[in-house]
Every structure is written in C-alpha cells, then in structure tokens.
Amino acid sequence: MLPLSPFLKTLPTYQPGRPIEEVARELGLPAESIIKVASNENPFGPSPLAQAALQKAIAGVNLYPDGNAFYLKQKLAAKLGVETANLVLGNGSNEIIEFVSHALLAPGTDIVVSQYCFAIYPIVAKMFGADVRVVPAKNHGHDLPAMLKAITNKTRIVFVANPNNPTGTLVPREELIDFVNRVPDDVLLVLDEAYIEFLDDPVDLIPLVRLGARKNLILMRTFSKIYGLAGLRIGYGIAPAELASALEKIRQPFNVNLLSQTAALAALDDDAHVRKTRQNNFNGLEFFMKAFRELKLEYVPSYANFILVRVGDGQKVFNVMQKLGVITRPMGGYQLPEWIRISIGTPEENRRTLESLGCSLSPCKEP
DSSP, X not given: OOOOOGXXXXXXXXXXXXXXXXXXXXHTOOGGGOEEOSSOOOTTOSOHHHHHHHHHHGGGTTSOOXXXXXXXXXXXXXXXXXXXXXXXXXXXXXHHHHHHHHHHOOTTOEEEEETTOOTHHHHHHHXXXXXXXXXXXXXXXOOHHHHHHHOOTTEEEEEEESSOTTTOOOOXXXXXXXXXXXXXXXXXXXXXXXXXXXXXXXXXXXXXXXXXXXXTEEEEEESSSTTOOGGGOOEEEEOOHHHXXXXXXXXXXXXXXXXXXXXXXXXXXXXXXXXXXXHHHHHHHHXXXXXXXXXXXXXXXXXXXXXXXXXXXXXHHHHHXXXXXXXXXXXXXXXXXXXXXXXXXXXXXXXXXXXXXXXXXXXXXXX
16 A cells, blocks of 8 residues: 555545536536636636737747746736746746745644635645644634734744635735734745735735845735636745745746746736726626625625625535526535625626526526
8 A cells, every 4th residue: 555645634625616517517508508606717718918929829839938937027027016036936826835835834833824714725734744723713804913823833834815715805904014014033924915906905015025024925926816817827926035036946847837928928918908807896796795785695795806695505505506507616615604605707697696596595487
C-alpha cells in the first residue's frame, strides 16, 4: 500500500460550482438552455480585446510561454504603481494560496480564518499539516478584533477576503486599516481582493507594499471575476520584494500559460468592459435585493458579484432550480444549509433566476 500523506485521510475535497455541460448530460437538457449563476463569473464573458488577442495567439501554443511573464508584469506594475519585483503570478489566485502555504506552513503551525471563509484556505492549510483556527463570524463577516486575539505563537498566516466569499460582506475601512497595522510582524496577512474591482471606493493598501511599510502583507487579485478570464486561470499577488522573491522559488516554471498572459494583457486595456460589468453588477444586486424584500427572504447585503439568500432547505431549492435549468450554489458546505448563493448575471439571467427561485419556493402553475 502506498504511504500516502496522513493529512490526506481527513482532507476535504473542494466542490466547485457545477459546470453547464455536466448538468446538461445529467438532466438531458440542451446546454444552451441552461444558465449558470453559481461561480461568480462575468456574465458578459471576456473582454472583446482579450478575445481578439487570443485568436492571434493560438498559432503560438506550440511554444512555451514566457516563464517570467515579462510584459504582463510590466503592465501590471505600471497600472498598480509598484515594481515588477513586487509581483508574483499564479494559475489563478488559488495558486498564490498554495505558494504562501508552502513557504510558511508545517505540522505544529496554524492559520487564522473567519467562519464562512473561502473553503480553499483551510483545505490548503490542512494539506500541509497545519491547524485551522476558526473565529466566529460577525453578521456573516469578519470579526477582526477577535481574529487578532486568536493569533498565537503558532500562527503563520491570517487569511481575510474583502469582500468575502461566500457572504459578500465588507470590512469597515477604519477597522481594516487598524487590523493591517496590528497583525504581528512574524505573521503573514493574506488579503484576498478577488472582488475589489466591484467596489466604488476600496481601501487602497498597495502603498503599504510600495513603501515597504508592511513586510508581512500580500494582496491577492485575479483576472477570473471582473475581467471574465476564469477559464484561463490567472491571478497574482502584490507583496514586498523579499516575500515575492521567496514565492518565486516555489512557483513552477510556466505556471501561467501563453493564452492566459495574452488575454490578461489585453483585458487590462479594456476599461469599458470593466465599467459595463460593474454597472450590470450594481443593477443586478439592486434587482435581487428588491425582489428578496418583496418575497420576505433574508439576504446578506453584498459588495461582490453575488448575493447570499436564505431559502429554507438550500439543497432542495438548488435541486429544483437546477431541474429548471438554473445552476446556483448551495451553501451546505459552508455550514449555511438554509442558504444559496446566486451570482449576478445579465438582466435576462437574473429575471429567469428569480422566476425559478419562486417556483422552487412555491410550485409554479402550468401555463
């Protein structure tokens, strides 16, 4: 018998949102009749500029990509006002989580997270044999003072997603700044900013990295959400040069492929696509919040591109909506069995999602 790592015995498996093709096969429905509002993806798809760039780049996929992503790092650095030495690229920002865990975690260490945190944080920590200290949520979001108190001499990483996934909550500005300044110097604060582009006035912590004021801070961002490149898997970390250099030693060669680099470069130029997505997202959130109030359904006000709503039996509602061709995300895996998460879609997708939700709560009459 293979001597597999003992940590794998109790390691949970991450369950992503179900893909359209899988649901179509299972239910015998045409794929084009199904909409997916489960994984916080951009309903408009990738930028037209990114699509055009991809078409041109396809002929070159027989060659290895630039292992250091020179041009993408240059453009990102200029946009963010940092040096290229402050950047580390990942196969999605998920890989950045693995990088910092490789660098800092081992048996006998721990991480601190909030209840209802992104599921990957504890999964990766347990993969390295580290313990997970979970701090009870406050109004479905982070209780940062309690998280500070949870830090011990065994703590190596604190993870905070702002806005948070899956709840969509946002930490108050002053509270976040105070927290960033009070995390001990020997503990890495990983601030996951996957949804930061959806905020009207986000807290800008990049100057702390630029000026070297916080050596224990890394900001994670992604091209998966507002830029619509989830299928290409590309994200990045913004960190002090010394930390970024250490993570580069862990990063595998060519971890960010040619098409990912090409699409990300082009997407950074398409401000119109970003503005269109933000406006659609704002309108979609308003649409659902108004509808939920009318239906007297509890929801968590969201600052991201999804919304959490309490529906009773989350798995049952998910199943009914899926049979109607609408894929949402049940929250039982996040200890929220009465809730589902709905990603903001196009106006038509939002209307159809609400209609199918209504049918799952009170059977619709036959036309």
